[in-house]
Amino acid sequence: MKKKLLLLMSLATFAFAAQAQDTTKADPPLTISGSVDTYYKYDFSKHSNIPTSFASDQNSISIGMIDLALKKKVGKAAFVGEMSFGPRGQSQSIPPSTTDGSYHVQNLYVSYDVTDKFNLTGGYMATFMGYEVISPVGNFNYSTSYLFTNGPFQNAGFKATYLFSDKASLMAGIFNDAWNVYTSVSKVNTFGAQLMLAPAKGWTAYINLLTGTLSGTEIDLTTSYQITDAFKLGLNAADFSAASAVGTGGFSGIALYPQIAVAKDVTLGLRGEYFKTKTGSVTTFGPAPGSSVTAFTLTANIKSGPLTLIPEVRLDNNKNITDGFTKSGGVTPTKSASQFVLAAVYAF
Amino acid sequence: MAYLYQMKKLLIALICVSASHVAFAQKELLQLDETNKYVYYQVVDKPGVVADTLYNRSLTFAKTAVPKTKPQNVVANAVVTKGKFLVYSGSSVVRKEGGEVSYTLFIESKDQKYRYKVSDLIFTPYARDRFGNMVAIPGVEVPLEKLTIKYSQKEADNYLAQTGAFCKQTGETLKRYMDKLSNIRKVEPVKKVATDKW
Known part of the structure; x- marks a missing residue:
C-alpha cells in the first residue's frame, strides 16, 4: 500500500510540474x-x-440565461458552438417566437485559416453589426439600447x-435573406461587409453594411476608444431602411458610451441614446413611426472575480x-419612463 | 482503516504543497531590476567560444524563436528582438486564454560567455468577443509589476508563474543554440520486417 501511495504521489507531483511548464x-x-x-x-x-431587449420582467427576480460556448481549433480549422438556455437567449432574442420551448443557438460555425491573414467562416454567427450583444458579459449596461433591439442579433452565412x-481588415460575406433565423426564407442574398480600422492605440472602428431585398439595408458605425487607463468612450450610430418587400420606414440613431x-x-458608465423612427409602415421596438426617443442609462459594474454586480437606473423620454x-x-x-x-x- | 485515512490526508496535502511549490517556483524565476520592473536575467559561461561565434548563434536563435520580428543589433555583439506569448486563466475544463504578454529579449555575447534578459513584460488581457473567440482588449496594457493593481493576487501569481516558465523555457532553448546542439530531431530509420525469410 505504501509503495502504491508513493507512486501516486510521484505521478501527481510530475503532473503538476508538467502543467506548470506547459504555458x-x-x-x-x-x-x-x-x-x-x-x-x-x-x-x-x-x-x-x-420596450428594449432583456430585463423585461416587472418587480420580479428573474433569470437571463445560462450561456455555454465550446471552441476547438486544430491547426487551421476551428469550430465554435454556443448555446443558451433561458429567456434572454430564447424568446427574448428570437423576435418572432413567443415561447421558451427550446434552447437557442448563439453561434454555430466552422472556420478555416487559409493563411495567417485570410480566414473563411461559415455557419450561424452573432451579427457583426452594432455595439451591444446578446451575452450580458459583452455589454456594460444590462438593459439594452434601441439600436441593439431593432438591429440584427444573428446572421447565418x-x-x-x-x-x-x-x-485594418475587411470582411465580406453572403448571408441568408432574413435575420435571426436558422434557415433562409427562400434565398441567400443578403450582402454584408465590415471594414475594421485601428487608427490609434486603443481605438478601433468598424464600418458595417448589411443589405438584402428582404432584410433591408443597415449601415452601422461602431467604435470604441480606450483614451486613458481609466476612461473609455464608445459610440454606435446606425441607419436602417426596410426592404420594399416588407414595407416602408426604418430607423436611425446614435448612442454614446462613456x-x-x-x-x-x-x-461607472453612461449610455446616452437618441433613436428616431422613420415615417412609414414598419413599426419598431420603440416609438411610433416618425417619432423619436432619448434614453439615458447610468450603470455601475462592480466586479468580484468572475462575478459582476450591475446596478442601473434608466430614464427614457x-x-x-x-x-x-x-x-x-x-x-x-x-412621455417618459424610468x-x-x-x-x-457570472462569467466563466 | 485509520492508517489508510491518514495516508489519504497526507497524499492530498503533498499534492497541494507540490502544486503550490511549482507555481511559486516559476514566479520566483522573475526578478525586479534597478527600475523595479520584472526581468528574467541570466549570465552563462561558455568557455572556449569567442564572442563572434556566440553572437552568430544568438542571431540564429532570435530569427528562429521570433520569426516574425527582425532582430536588431543595437550594441556590438548584441541581439534585440521582441515577441509575445499567451498566458492562460482558469484551470481544467474552463482553462482559456487570459491574455498575452509582450516582451523584449536582449542577448549579448562576449568571449567565453553570454548574457540574456527578458524585459518590458506587458500583459494585455483577453476577453471573449461576440463570436466566442478570446481576443485582446484594445488599449489595455498592464506592466507585470502592476498586475496586482488590476487583478487579484491569485490571478497575478498565475500570470507571473506562466511568464517565469516561459522565460525559463526560452533560456533553455537559447542554451541549445549557443551550445550548437542539433535542434533537428534525428530521423530514425524505419524498421522493416523481412517477410521473405522465415
Missing part, C-alpha cells in the same frame, strides 16, 4: 466559456414600459475576412405622449 501552447484542446445572469427590475410606473495589418473606472473593481409609455395603471399616456435594474452576471 506556450498555441491553443487549448477545447475551450469552454460562458455566463449565467439573473436580475431584478422595477419600473417606476409599476408595469414594464421600456458565409464570410471571408482579410487582415491587411493589425490596423465609461470611467473609479476603483480597481468599480467602473419619448418625443410624443402617444409613443407608448403609460403611467401607473397602464392607461394614461406619458426603471431600476440590479443584475448579477
Whole structure:
C-alpha cells in the first residue's frame, strides 16, 4: 500500500510540474466559456414600459440565461458552438417566437485559416453589426439600447475576412435573406461587409453594411476608444431602411458610451441614446413611426472575480405622449419612463 | 482503516504543497531590476567560444524563436528582438486564454560567455468577443509589476508563474543554440520486417 501511495504521489507531483511548464501552447484542446445572469427590475410606473431587449420582467427576480460556448481549433480549422438556455437567449432574442420551448443557438460555425491573414467562416454567427450583444458579459449596461433591439442579433452565412495589418481588415460575406433565423426564407442574398480600422492605440472602428431585398439595408458605425487607463468612450450610430418587400420606414440613431473606472473593481458608465423612427409602415421596438426617443442609462459594474454586480437606473423620454409609455395603471399616456435594474452576471 | 485515512490526508496535502511549490517556483524565476520592473536575467559561461561565434548563434536563435520580428543589433555583439506569448486563466475544463504578454529579449555575447534578459513584460488581457473567440482588449496594457493593481493576487501569481516558465523555457532553448546542439530531431530509420525469410 505504501509503495502504491508513493507512486501516486510521484505521478501527481510530475503532473503538476508538467502543467506548470506547459504555458506556450498555441491553443487549448477545447475551450469552454460562458455566463449565467439573473436580475431584478422595477419600473417606476409599476408595469414594464421600456420596450428594449432583456430585463423585461416587472418587480420580479428573474433569470437571463445560462450561456455555454465550446471552441476547438486544430491547426487551421476551428469550430465554435454556443448555446443558451433561458429567456434572454430564447424568446427574448428570437423576435418572432413567443415561447421558451427550446434552447437557442448563439453561434454555430466552422472556420478555416487559409493563411495567417485570410480566414473563411461559415455557419450561424452573432451579427457583426452594432455595439451591444446578446451575452450580458459583452455589454456594460444590462438593459439594452434601441439600436441593439431593432438591429440584427444573428446572421447565418458565409464570410471571408482579410487582415491587411493589425490596423485594418475587411470582411465580406453572403448571408441568408432574413435575420435571426436558422434557415433562409427562400434565398441567400443578403450582402454584408465590415471594414475594421485601428487608427490609434486603443481605438478601433468598424464600418458595417448589411443589405438584402428582404432584410433591408443597415449601415452601422461602431467604435470604441480606450483614451486613458481609466476612461473609455464608445459610440454606435446606425441607419436602417426596410426592404420594399416588407414595407416602408426604418430607423436611425446614435448612442454614446462613456465609461470611467473609479476603483480597481468599480467602473461607472453612461449610455446616452437618441433613436428616431422613420415615417412609414414598419413599426419598431420603440416609438411610433416618425417619432423619436432619448434614453439615458447610468450603470455601475462592480466586479468580484468572475462575478459582476450591475446596478442601473434608466430614464427614457419619448418625443410624443402617444409613443407608448403609460403611467401607473397602464392607461394614461406619458412621455417618459424610468426603471431600476440590479443584475448579477457570472462569467466563466 | 485509520492508517489508510491518514495516508489519504497526507497524499492530498503533498499534492497541494507540490502544486503550490511549482507555481511559486516559476514566479520566483522573475526578478525586479534597478527600475523595479520584472526581468528574467541570466549570465552563462561558455568557455572556449569567442564572442563572434556566440553572437552568430544568438542571431540564429532570435530569427528562429521570433520569426516574425527582425532582430536588431543595437550594441556590438548584441541581439534585440521582441515577441509575445499567451498566458492562460482558469484551470481544467474552463482553462482559456487570459491574455498575452509582450516582451523584449536582449542577448549579448562576449568571449567565453553570454548574457540574456527578458524585459518590458506587458500583459494585455483577453476577453471573449461576440463570436466566442478570446481576443485582446484594445488599449489595455498592464506592466507585470502592476498586475496586482488590476487583478487579484491569485490571478497575478498565475500570470507571473506562466511568464517565469516561459522565460525559463526560452533560456533553455537559447542554451541549445549557443551550445550548437542539433535542434533537428534525428530521423530514425524505419524498421522493416523481412517477410521473405522465415
